[in-house]
Amino acid sequence: MTSLVALDIGGTHARFAHAEIGADGAVALDEPVTLKTSDYVSLNTAWEDFARKSNRPVPRNAAIAIAGPVTGETVRMTNNSWVLHTSRLDQQLGLDKVTLINDFGAVAHAAANAPASDFVHLAGPDAPLPQTGTISVIGPGTGLGVAHFHRYPGGYHVQATEGGHxxxxxxxxxxxxxxxxxxxxxxxxxxxxxxxGPGIVEIYAALAAMESRPVPELGDKAIWQAGMDESDPIAVAAIDRFCMALGSVAGDFALAHGASAVVIAGGLGYRIRETLVRSAFADRFRFKGRYEQMMAGLPVKLITHPQPGLFGAAAAFAREHLA
Structure with missing residues (x-):
């Protein structure tokens, strides 16, 4: 049994959890501690606060998933102000072993390792994810995460990307x-x-302007809420339009990756899962001209694991240090 801290650092929140990796590679996560990144000037000070909140000693191993490209010795977060110096993380945090991975690379590791029970069907054939070939992983949240993994007999390889840009x-x-x-x-x-998630503001404003309605100063959370509870017809239409755009983008990445299946991830995707099924998401996913029939044959799933970034980061640590 190997103990570690799994971290999932996004644009808005940093999630920490104690994790255990069994001899068979199975990952077990404790309940995560969620901190707002804006409340801390750096990962170091957030780590110190997590250690104070922890009810047991903090392991000297860590798997860190971050929202940004993991290249070079300096990693700048995409949607918050933290800067990580990769070559000094072990010294700064008092660690023996560290795995540093793009946050959506971690989600791809989660999708590659999660059981079938952690997925729900969204579109295409209602079949399990294939055991060979490439699977695209796409997730709207504070930003848009994109990755893919390629399964082959006996293993898989994850490729993180900055496809959201x-x-x-x-x-x-x-x-x-x-x-x-x-x-x-x-x-x-x-x-x-x-x-x-924040893109709903622009969608809402554009739809309101098309009908010559006044555009109220609403934040993204208010629009999502008004759309989900159907209290504002423009917000309802904005969410439908969001689902259509997500379908188009997911289909584009499936084509670009040569994918055999697609996984939608992230808390936002989970919250709107029923709307996704009812919406024109699947129509837009398939709407690729001469490749429409091929796209209709790709299974599209939603991963329902409550913490795929943490789970995937720990799985990536196991592959790097314990395989």
Missing amino acids: VDFAPVDHIDDAILARLRARHRRVSVERIVA
Whole structure:
């Protein structure tokens, strides 16, 4: 049995959990401690607070998933101000072994290791994820995470990406209006501007403007709530449009990755899972011209593990240090 701390550091929250890896590689997680990244100036001070809150000694091993590209000795977070110096993490945090991985690389590790019971069906054939081939992993949250993993006999390989920052491609005149609104304020419009939790604000505003309605100053949480409880028809339409955009983007990445299946991840995806099934998500996923029939044959699943970033980070540690 190997003990470690699993960390999942996103744009808004940092989640810490004690973890155990058994001799068979099985990962067991304790209940996570969630801290707001804006309350701390660095990972070091957040780690110290986690250690104070912990009800037992902190292990000298860590698996750290972060929202940003893991390249070089200095890692700058994509959606918060923390900077990690990778070559000194063991000294700074008092660790013996460290695995540092992109947050959506960690989610891909989770998707590769989670049992079938941790997935629900969204679109395409209602079949398990294939045991060979490439599987795309896409998740809207504070930003848009994208990764993929390739399964082969006896193992798998994860490839993290920064796919959330590719250009947004409109499909219809409403997408055109959303893009025009964003392009008026940004030099470049990535898919993350629309297909992420905060993107609902821009979708809502564009739809309201199309009907010449006043655009209230609402935050993304208020719009999501108003759409989910159906108290605001424009918010309802905005969530439907969000689901369509997510379907388009998921289909684009499946094509780009040569995927045999797709996994949607993240807390936002889980919260809107029933809406995704009812929406035009699947239609947009398939809407790829001459490849429409091929796209219809790809299973699309939603991972329901409550902490895929933590679970996947620990699984990545096991592959790096214990295999």
